[in-house]
Amino acid sequence: xxxxxxxxxxxxxxxxxxxxxxxxxxxxxxxxxxxxxxxxxxxxxxxxxxxxxxxxxxxxxxxxxxxxxxxxxxxxxxxxxxxxxxxxxxxxxxxxxxxxxxxxxxxxxxxxxxxxxxxxxxxxxxxxxxxxxxxxxxxxxxxxxxxxxxxxxxxxxxxxxxxxxxxxxxxxxxxxxxxxxxxxxxxxxxxxxxxxxxxxxxxxxxxxxxxxxxxxxxxxxxxxxxxxxxxxxxxxxxxxxxxxxxxxxxxxxxxxxxxxxxxxxxxxxxxxxxxxxxxxxxxxxx
Numbered sequence: 407x408x409x410x411x412x413x414x415x416x417x418x419x420x421x422x423x424x425x426x427x428x429x430x431x432x433x434x435x436x437x438x439x440x441x442x443x444x445x446x447x448x449x450x451x452x453x454x455x456x457x458x459x460x461x462x463x464x465x466x467x468x469x470x471x472x473x474x475x476x477x478x479x480x481x482x483x484x485x486x487x488x489x490x491x492x493x494x495x496x497x498x499x500x501x502x503x504x505x506x507x508x509x510x511x512x513x514x515x516x517x518x519x520x521x522x523x524x525x526x527x528x529x530x531x532x533x534x535x536x537x538x539x540x541x542x543x544x545x546x547x548x549x550x551x552x553x554x555x556x557x558x559x560x561x562x563x564x565x566x567x568x569x570x571x572x573x574x575x576x577x578x579x580x581x582x583x584x585x586x587x588x589x590x591x592x593x594x595x596x597x598x599x600x601x602x603x604x605x606x607x608x609x610x611x612x613x614x615x616x617x618x619x620x621x622x623x624x625x626x627x628x629x630x631x632x633x634x635x636x637x638x639x640x641x642x643x644x645x646x647x648x649x650x651x652x653x654x655x656x657x658x659x660x661x662x663x664x665x666x667x668x669x670x671x672x673x674x675x676x677x678x679x680x681x682x683x684x685x686x687x688x689x690x691x692x
Contacts, residue, residue: 410472410667411625411686412436413679421451421508422458425466431680434467437474437669440504440513446480446493448500456507463509472667474551474585474622475505477515483535484518484528484562494518495535499542506545512621514551514585517563517572528562533575540578551621553585556593556637564594566614573615583619586611587671588657589626589640592647595633599651604660617662625668625686627654641672642682643689658690 412435415424421438428436441448451459463470478501481494498515505513520528536550552572557564562572566584573582588598596610597603611617627645629638640646648654657663668686670679 409664410435410469411683412473412667413670413672413676413683414438414476415676420458421455422462424459425462425468427676428468429466431676432683433679435469435472435474435667435669437476437514437671439478440475440501441478443476443478444480445478446497448497448504450500450504450507456509460509470509471511473510473512474667474669475501475508475510475513477501477513479516481515482518483515483532484520484523485531486521486523486527491531491535495538498535498539502539502543502545502548505548506543511547512549512551512583514553514622516555517552517561517569519560520562521560525560525562525568528560529568529571530575532562532572536572536576536582537578540581549581549583549621551583551585553587553624554590554594555587556590557595557633557635558593558637566610570614573619583621584611584615585622585624586620586666587624587626588647588654589624589628589645590637592628592632593630593635593637597632597650598657599647599653601656601660604656604663608660608662620662620666623663623666623668624671625654626671639672641674641678642670643685653689654686655689658686 412433415436417438485491552569555561555563627640627647629640630636631646
């Protein structure tokens with residue numbers, strides 16, 4: 407089985423540089439932001455830039471459908487503040503247009519935070535926003551992936567029931583999937599350090615969502631213990647997941663997990679991610 411391993415890559419030198427930079431860290435996939443993650447304004451890459459990107463993707467033999475685009479941190483489709491929600495919807499539409507221009511398929515979003523409203527209201531707002539977004543975008547190939555989040559504050563998506571409730575309320579169920587973040591899951595009391603706990607996790611995902619909705623994995627260690635709800639990523643192998651029981655081994659040797667791309671969102675630059683990828687491969691005896 408061909409396993410896809412990569413990391414979050416910078417777009418500071420242009421989208422077209424990402425495929426070759428990915429190969430330089432011995433990766434065969436990657437994650438990018440479509441823009442700066444901390445600003446509302448979006449700008450489509452020009453046709454020449456998108457053409458170069460696609461050419462380099464083919465040159466470096468990186469599959470378009472194994473790559474993930476992560477939406478900006480500002481997007482909150484659940485916000486009870488209408489101005490924020492409207493800007494979030496407009497921004498997400500623009501970001502999807504960037505994904506489409508690059509010829510990619512998946513965009514990852516944090517479901518959102520309901521703040522001073524209620525969980526029920528937040529879930530309803532997210533589903534309605536997703537329907538609006540899909541109705542305003544032309545590319546029928548694009549899929550939105552909901553990411554599980556740490557059990558913290560008024561976050562939505564701390565368990566798979568909440569993700570299911572969002573998907574169930576959309577009119578575009580066939581265009582929805584999930585990204586599983588190992589640090590966020592660990593924060594929310596999902597252990598992955600024994601074969602039994604991995605099987606239990608996958609059983610829950612399958613029961614609530616259907617395992618086919620699992621499209622991507624954020625492979626992050628955690629600075630804090632199981633169930634802490636802190637949302638602090640640690641470098642692969644240096645955190646509390648690695649130190650518990652068999653660490654990441656049971657997770658990474660599972661056949662279902664191996665069928666899904668693994669993406670590092672850990673502290674450090676490209677060289678650090680290169681070291682982590684070597685560590686992952688060594689851990690699995692590759």
